Amino acid sequence: MYCIECGVKLGEAEKKCPLCNTAVYHPNYVDRPGKSLYPSEKMPKKASRSKALNGAMIILFLIPLFVCFVADLQLDGRLEWSGYVAGALMLSYIAFALPMWFQKPNPVIFVPCNFVATALYLLYINIATGGTWFLSFALPITVGLCMITCTVVTLLYYLRKGRLYIVGGAIMALGAFMLLMEFLMGVTFQLPFIGWSIYPLCVLMLFGGLLIYLAINSSAREIIERKLFF
Ligand SMILES: [Zn+2]
Known part of the structure; x- marks a missing residue:
């Protein structure tokens, strides 16, 4: 007898496929004793995100960051545009790579984090460009959108x-x-x-x-x- 879903060979007494959990039903085999044919030591382990992968992600983000700072300094000896690149990289790291450190990333925590990071980035751009739009425009808009989004995410999640x-x-x-x-x-x-x-x-x-x-x-x-x- 074989699993109809993944094709693994099944023991006659098995009620569920050991690999994919598909229910096993065979009209000729009714409650016969027996044991699983699939060796237990070959069972797929639960997928866990490795720390090494997360470390590699940090390096992947740090390399362009470093290259940008060096290239920016090389141009005229001071930092100009690399701050924007650094901010954008950090934003994308917080949005995509940081939740991977957790087994079950909770959106109720990560969504507000993203908004805080975005607000800080906008504040940086405002200061760096000598703008006056952060307090009266960017901040209230970010806070408002954050409140709406967080309410939705929290309600949908719980x-x-x-x-x-x-x-x-x-x-x-x-x-x-x-x-x-x-x-x-x-x-x-x-x-x-x-x-x-x-x-x-x-x-x-x-x-x-x-x-x-x-x-x-x-x-x-x-x-x-x-x-x-x-
Ligand atoms: Zn199966």
Whole structure:
């Protein structure tokens, strides 16, 4: 008898494939005693991310960092553009490589970390370019987006139900956020308030509202689910 899923040879008494956990059913073999044919020492070990790989990732990020600093210094003896590259590299390291250090990276912790790193990077660019847009524009926008995203991530991660409500509510909050964005842009860059934010506001409100309507109306939801297979 062989596993229908992965093809490994099975013992006659096995109820589950030792490799892929597929249930075994054979109408002629009913509860016969026996043992697994697949040698236990050859069972695949649970995948664990090796520390060596994570160390290699750090080196992979450090090499371009070092090359940039050296190249920047070579040009005219001081650091100019390499700070931006360093910031971007660190951002991508925090976003993609840092969670790999953990067996089960918790997005409720890592998502805010990414926003903090982004805010610090924007602050650096603001200072380096002598801008005045960080406090009145970049910071409130980052904080606002961080609050919306973290709320969604936390709710989706810990609640098993109500995903449509959560996503719909977040999309509507994002719509309202557009108004704030236009206001802050106007204040920071002395732009007149022309109301462009009304358009994304309406679209996002409608879309978020539609999701919440689907969350409430189960028969409408079933029709859509059947059509889109999700
Ligand atoms: Zn199998």
